[in-house]
Amino acid sequence: MVTTASTTWLLDSDPALRWQVERDLLGEPPEVWGATRVRVATEGFGARLLALQDPDGQWAGGAFFPTGFDFNGPEAAEGAGQPWTATTWALNALREWGVDAEVLRGRRTVELLAENSRWEYDDLPYWGGEVDCCINAWTVANGVWLGADVTGVVDWFVEHRLSDGGWNCEWVEGSTRSSFHSTLNSLKGLLAHEVATGGTDATRAARRAGEEYLLRRGLFLRLSTGEPVAPWVDRFAYPFRWFYSVLNAADHFREAALLDGTPPDPRMADAIGLVRAARQPDGTWLQARRHPGRVWFEVDVPAGEPSKWLTLSGTRVLDWWDSRS
Known part of the structure; x- marks a missing residue:
């Protein structure tokens, strides 16, 4: 292709x-x-972001938000986005970009974060996670990458999976129905743990149950009506951040299938159709938008322009689907 x-x-x-x-x-x-x-x-995005690490091991002085973030200020207003500069977002990017974990181990990042970084929620210790599914998923993925002990956070996912098979970050407010966003991010954390350690019977079962939650819905449909769950399912934007899309989900299922040695699930066909429909005649995918919020620097094009990152994701998803389905 x-x-x-x-x-x-x-x-x-x-x-x-x-x-x-x-x-x-x-x-x-x-x-x-x-x-x-x-x-x-040593070059480009990775080197630039590494250079911004604080002496205490953090970025922007905070775990999920930069130090001094005003939760009642204009940056916290609806539609303003959130800052993407703090520690978790920096680690996510470095891991996804392929930085060797030894680089950060050489900086004692795991130890420094254990000593200095606390979650904004209840001042909980960094590698212990907190109550948000997405935050805990990134803690697991970053922890297994860097060699931190995140066993307790992994077990948390088994204990907090909802009865319909997935997860919802708003469970703490009483939600009992899973969320597409929360479920996908949780699955990514569990998959990272499984790739690194092999997982356990319980974590493997939890991953498969969460994947089944999405597959039963074709990755984008309401189970009750068969209608798209929301207009954002085929709005592709890089970086993915915490946002769900069928492209983001399909790339997870590609990675999971490669680990499991299984073919693509046919229930993904309509979602793959949305990915294919978004491909331009020249073989590229366009950036739908930039998620609002403060960043250290931009790593992809403005909305409406061909995105190399999305073209990478879209092409490898379709290559996988077309060659194995």
Whole structure:
């Protein structure tokens, strides 16, 4: 599916993206994409973000929000977005971009965060997680990447899965119905744990139950009416952040199927159709929007322009679906 022109365009990119193009789209051997991946820590986006780490191990002085964030101020107003500069968001980006965990271990990041970083919710210790499913999922993914002990947070997901199979970050307010956003992010954390450790019977069962929650709904439909759950299901934007879309979900199911050694589930067909429909005649995907909120620096194009990140995700999802389904 990747043409010579689009390959040239995709390869002319930051090392954080280029190594994934080499591995996932071009099938280059590990010595090729691995050499590019090493550069992420010393060039481009990865190097810039690493340089912004605080001496205490954090970014922007906070766990999920920057220090001094005014929860009653204009940045917290509806529609204003949220800041994407604090520690969790920085670790998410560095992990997703492929920075070698040894770089952060060499900075004693795990130990410094254990000593200095507390969640804004109830001042809880960083590697112990808190009550939000999405935050806990990122804590698990970042913890297993860096070698922190996040066993308690992993067990939390087994204990807090809802009766319909998924999760909802608003369970603490009494919600008993799962959320597409919360369920996908929870699944990503459990998958990262399983890739790193093999998981347990309980965590593997929880992942499969959460995936079944999404698959029964075709990744974007209400179970009750068969209608799309919301207009955001096919609005693709990078970085994904915590936001759900069928592209974000399909890329998770691609990774999970590669780990499990299973073919794509046919119940994803309509969702894959939405991904395919968004592909432009030149083989690219357009950025739908930039999620509002403070950032250290932009890593993708403005809304309406062809996105290399989304083109990477969309192309590898369709390649996987078309070759294995």
